[in-house]
Structure formats: structure tokens, C-alpha cells
Amino acid sequence: MTDFEIWLLAIGLAMDCFAVSIASGIMLKRIQWRPILTMAFFFGLFQALMPLIGWTAASLFSHLIESVDHWIAFGILAFLGIRMIRESFKDEEMRQTYNPAKLKIILAFAIATSIDALAVGVSFAFMGLKSSTEILSAVGIIGLVSFVLSVVGLLFGICCGGNIARKIRAELLGGIILVLIGCKILIEHLFFN
DSSP states (O other): OOHHHHHHHHHHHHHHHHHHHHHHHHHHOSOOHHHHHHHHHHHHHHHHHHHHHHHHHHHHHHHHHHHHHHHHHHHHHHHHHHHHHHHHTSOTTTOOOOOTTSHHHHHHHHHHHHHHHHHHHHHHHHTTOOSHHHHHHHHHHHHHHHHHHHHHHHHHHHHHHHHHHHHSOHHHHHHHHHHHHHHHHHHHHHHOO
16 A cells, blocks of 8 residues: 555545534634644544554454444444434523533544544555554554544634534534434445445
């Protein structure tokens, strides 16, 4: 696998982080560096760790992981998305506010958006990435790209999403985005692999 292919793969993997970051930025409404950097850090960390875990476990679990990774990602994203959509229709005083700055929400998003990266790690083992230097370089690129695109997505959502958020409920938009990402992952794996 060439460096160019790894960079393209990293951008592809990071697009889910980017979309979730835009939705979260819309909900944050103003620049708050701590949650922005926390979310970007965990998105980058999980996007880098999952391929490393997948590559390490490829010889033992590849047939199990590849057959269910898309269902796991879909399930987590659909659950979170549907919950956000339901919350958006509750009366204001009865509604629990969705807070994308909460660590447990960030971790759930980080795990859900990085499940695909686990399968990519498994495929790395079969595509010729054999040395630890090669895999560490690849996961470093994936982590860096995910971090940068997450920061960009959050800032974009904060700066450009305010007008959208006033017209549409941000939780509704965020929930729809999460469900669509989950569906995209499922459709890609069921019909295009």
C-alpha cells in the first residue's frame, strides 16, 4: 500500500468524524476549545487505535470482525441518532439537552465512527503491511487526519451552523446525520464489498 493510498484511506475514514463534528459544532454554538480539542483528540485516537487493534488481531479474529463491524457501527450510530431525534421533539422543559461536550457522548461517537477502522486494520494485515513501522506510520496518518478534520468540522458547525440551528432543531439535524452515517456504513458493507 502506497503512502498516497494511506492518505486517501485516512480521509475516507475521517469523513464520519467530520460529519459528526459538524453536527456537534452546530449544537455547541460557540467556540469552546476544551470540548473541541477533547472530541478531536478522541476521534483521532480511536481512528488510529482501531486499525492497530484490527491489524494485531487479524490472524485470530478477522472472519468474526469483518462480518459484524458494520452492524455494530450501524447499531451504535442509529441508537444515538434516534435518541437525539426523539429528544428534539420533546417539549422544551421535558427535554434532556444533548451535550456533545460530555465525555461519555464523545467516547460513544469516537467508538461508533471508528468501527470501520477496525476492519481496515484487519485488511492491512492481508494487504502487505507486515512491519510495525509500516502499520505505525499508517495509523499515525489516520489519527492525524481524523483529528484535523474533526477540528475543522466542529469549527465549521459552530461558525456556519448557527443560522441552520435557529431554523431547525440541532438535535434533529444531528440525529438524522448519525442515522444516515450508520445507514451509509451498513449499505457500503452489505452491497459494495
